[in-house]
Structure formats: C-alpha cells, structure tokens
Amino acid sequence: MAQQxxxxxxxxxxxxxxxxxxxxxxxxxxxxxxxxxxxDDDSKVRFTDFYAYRYMLATIVIGIAYSLLQLVxxxxxxxxxGDGMPFLDFFGDKFISYVLATGAGAGFGLTVDLKRLMDxxxxxxxxxxxxxxxxxxxxxxxxxTTAILSIISAYTLPKRV
Amino acid sequence: MAQQxxxxxxxxxxxxxxxxxxxxxxxxxxxxxxxxxxxDDDSKVRFTDFYAYRYMLATIVIGIAYSLLQLVxxxxxxxxxGDGMPFLDFFGDKFISYVLATGAGAGFGLTVDLKRLMDxxxxxxxxxxxxxxxxxxxxxxxxxTTAILSIISAYTLPKRV
Numbered sequence: 001m002a003q004q005x006x007x008x009x010x011x012x013x014x015x016x017x018x019x020x021x022x023x024x025x026x027x028x029x030x031x032x033x034x035x036x037x038x039x040d041d042d043s044k045v046r047f048t049d050f051y052a053y054r055y056m057l058a059t060i061v062i063g064i065a066y067s068l069l070q071l072v073x074x075x076x077x078x079x080x081x082g083d084g085m086p087f088l089d090f091f092g093d094k095f096i097s098y099v100l101a102t103g104a105g106a107g108f109g110l111t112v113d114l115k116r117l118m119d120x121x122x123x124x125x126x127x128x129x130x131x132x133x134x135x136x137x138x139x140x141x142x143x144x145t146t147a148i149l150s151i152i153s154a155y156t157l158p159k160r161v
Numbered sequence: 162m163a164q165q166x167x168x169x170x171x172x173x174x175x176x177x178x179x180x181x182x183x184x185x186x187x188x189x190x191x192x193x194x195x196x197x198x199x200x201d202d203d204s205k206v207r208f209t210d211f212y213a214y215r216y217m218l219a220t221i222v223i224g225i226a227y228s229l230l231q232l233v234x235x236x237x238x239x240x241x242x243g244d245g246m247p248f249l250d251f252f253g254d255k256f257i258s259y260v261l262a263t264g265a266g267a268g269f270g271l272t273v274d275l276k277r278l279m280d281x282x283x284x285x286x287x288x289x290x291x292x293x294x295x296x297x298x299x300x301x302x303x304x305x306t307t308a309i310l311s312i313i314s315a316y317t318l319p320k321r322v
Contacts, residue, residue, distance in 0.1 A: 050274050052269075110274055113271055
C-alpha cells in the first residue's frame with residue numbers, strides 16, 4: 001500500500017515536473033521575444049527595459065534549471081530503482097515555488113498597471129503588454145504545478161525519515 | 162524527546178505568528194496611509210489608483226485575518242492542552258505564504274519600475290514610491306516568517322497522522 005502510494009506519487013510528480021518545464025519554456029520564449037518597435041529609433045521597447053520583467057526572466061531561468069535537474073534525477077532513479085532525495089524534493093520544491101510565485105506576482109503587478117497607464121495615455125504598445133501578460137500567466141500556471149509538487153514532496157518526506 | 166520537540170516548535174511557531182502579525186499590521190498602516198497631494202485638485206495620488214497596491218492590500222488583510230485566527234487557536238490549545246490542528250497549519254501556512262509571496266512580488270514589481278519612470282520624468286512623487294517600497298519590504302518579511310512557519314508545520318504534520 002505504501003509502495004503503491006509512493007509509485008503513484010512518483011508518476012504524478014514526473015508528469016507535473018514535465019508540465020512545469022514546458023510551461024516555463026513557453027513563458028521564457030514569449031517573454032524573451034517581447035520587443036516592440038524598430039531598432040533604428042529610440043521608440044523600441046524591450047522587456048529588459050523593466051526591472052520586473054528582468055526579475056521574471058531570472059525566476060523562469062532558475063525554474064527551468066531546477067526542473068531539468070529534477071527530471072534527470074527522477075529518470076535516473078526510475079532506471080536505477082533508487083529512493084530519490086526526499087529532502088532535496090521538499091526544500092527544492094518549496095523554494096522554487098516561492099521563487100516562481102514572486103516572479104508571477106512581479107510580472108502581473110507591473111503589467112496590469114502598465115496596461116492601464118498605456119491605455120489612458122493612448123500610447124500604442126503593439127501588444128507588448130499583452131505578450132507580457134501571457135508570459136506572466138504561463139509563469140503563474142508553472143507556479144501552481146510547483147506548489148502541488150511541493151505538497152506531494154511534503155507528504156512524501158516523513159515516510160523516509 | 163518528541164514531546165520536547167513539539168513544545169519547542171510550538172513556542173517557535175507562536176513567536177513567528179506574533180512577528181508575522183506585527184509586520185503585516187505595520188505594512189497595512191504604511192500602505193493605507195500612502196496618499197500624496199491635496200484632495201482639492203486632480204494631482205492627488207492614492208495607493209488605490211494602482212491595481213498592484215490594491216492586490217497588496219488584499220493579501221495583507223488576508224494575512225492579518227489568518228494570523229489572528231491562528232493566534233487565537235494557539236492560545237486556546239495552550240490553555241486547553243489540545244493537540245492543535247496540524248492539517249489546518251500545514252495547508253493554511255502553505256496557502257497564506259504563497260498569497261503573501263505574490264503580494265510582495267506585485268508590490269515590488271510595480272514600485273521598482275514606477276520609481277524609475279517617475280525619476281526619469283522628474284515627477285515629484287513626494288515619497289509615495291518610498292512608502293510603497295517600505296510597505297512591500299515589510300510584506301516580504303512577513304512572507305519569510307510565514308514560509309518558515311510553513312516548513313515547521315510540514316515537519317509537525319506526519320507525527321500526528
């Protein structure tokens with residue numbers, strides 16, 4: 001029974017980790033390609049012009065690196081039949097989910113008001129804000145999957161200690 | 162030994178909950194009193210003009226309500242000598258710490274870039290951005306104490322199930 005619960009929680013974790021990785025990757029692509037205007041004049045707007053989006057980028061990259069590490073370790077454990085590292089899972093998932101939560105918060109916090117200010121001043125942002133919004137939404141979804149992973153790893157922790 | 166560990170983790174939790182409550186209360190006061198300009202003209206800037214600060218306010222109020230509930234329950238359990246509610250602690254601390262993390266993220270995400278935009282356009286914000294920054298910093302500290310509480314309640318959970 002305990003063996004079965006561990007096996008099913010492992011499969012759930014693996015699926016959630018793959019999902020997190022895909023969400024973060026798309027979020028990264030949408031954010032990084034978010035540039036408006038030509039490079040000839042000063043009107044060009046890049047995501048790097050805003051600190052909040054730079055922070056978002058940092059959290060996404062950290063999230064992708066952690067997801068890749070966990071995917072490699074999980075596949076390694078399935079092949080080798082090891083017990084995994086419950087402490088790495090517990091603290092890693094917790095820490096990364098907080099990092100992604102603050103990243104999504106920063107992204108939305110700036111984008112929502114930026115959108116309103118731009119609409120009010122009738123500046124044409126050419127979907128700059130919409131793309132930022134899409135990227136932040138994907139980051140939020142990745143945070144939710146990591147938060148679920150964090151609950152699973154908290155439950156898996158005590159059985160092994 | 163287990164009894165002792167539970168007692169010390171309970172005292173640590175109580176201190177952290179009181180600290181969280183105080184931090185959130187000061188953060189609320191700083192944010193809610195953040196108004197610049199006179200009410201006669203249109204130049205008045207309130208924190209409610211920005212969606213990110215409204216969201217911050219909501220997360221702070223939720224955090225304060227939860228802290229108060231937990232403080233009452235903790236004192237009730239100490240007096241009555243009960244076992245407490247490990248599941249409420251586990252999911253409550255986890256959920257509230259995520260709420261506070263996104264609130265702090267939204268607050269910083271807007272404030273950092275708002276400050277830069279205002280400095281660049283030489284608009285005098287009369288410390289509006291500094292007070293928002295202070296409020297977000299206090300919220301961030303409250304998030305850290307709640308994250309520590311969440312680790313403690315994850316460790317306390319399995320002993321009782």
